[in-house]
Amino acid sequence: MREEKYNCDFLISIGESCRPAGNLYYEGLRFFSSPLDWMMDYSLDTALHLFRTGFIDFFEQYELDVDNPISDTGNLKVHDTKNIITSIHDFPKEEPLDSSYPEFKEKMHRRVKRLESKLMDAKSIVLLSGRNDSVEELTDFLMSFSSIYSHLTIRLVNIRDTKDMPYDTFEERIILKDNNLSYIEYAVNDSGKGLQWRGNKDMWSVILSKYSVPV
Secondary structure, three states: OOOOOEEOOEEEEOOOOOHHHHHHHHOOOOOOOOOOOOEEOOOHHHHHHHHHOOOOOOOOOEEEOOOOOEOOOOEEOEEEOOOOEEEOOOOEOOOOHHHHHHHHHHHHHHHHHHHHHHHHHOOEEEEEEOOOOOHHHHHHHHHHHHHHOOOOEEEEEEEEEOOOOOOOOEEEEEEEEOOOEEEEEEEEOOOOOOOHHHOOHHHHHHHHOOEEOOO
């Protein structure tokens, strides 16, 4: 029997790196940009704070990484020093940081406004992460996020890197299933072959094929 897909209005990444957003893009499930999509190394508390405050202090305080100023992407590596979050995609190395900052802020402002509009208009969303935070921490995050957007049906999908798993399979575990909240864990050997930043793209593809959005 063909497995029924889980339908939602959209899926968005909650990190902790750009891997979830990148895999959403390659699987045809990413239709707009969130300010968090390509950011790195941020905590669940940071994500929750930004959603709760409308991203009001997002990269208001920033500095160049003086030890490793050029990221693996060839762009400047810049830290939001208040929220502890890192950009490796947004600041061209050919330009002084302060020169490219206004354009970055305007782009992020547009993304925040669009994201907030879509969250308010939606009925059902999926939060996608690739984190090794504890199940309890992720559950607490889901509960707190739901308190901000109480009108939403929300599913949290976390793909947990599990090195002792065979590369060509995954294990699914239902952590929470309530009327409007659910949380699914997928244990995956998430090491990359080829493009390292995509992780185990074959298993990401299989898992994301379980989800669909309106076309």
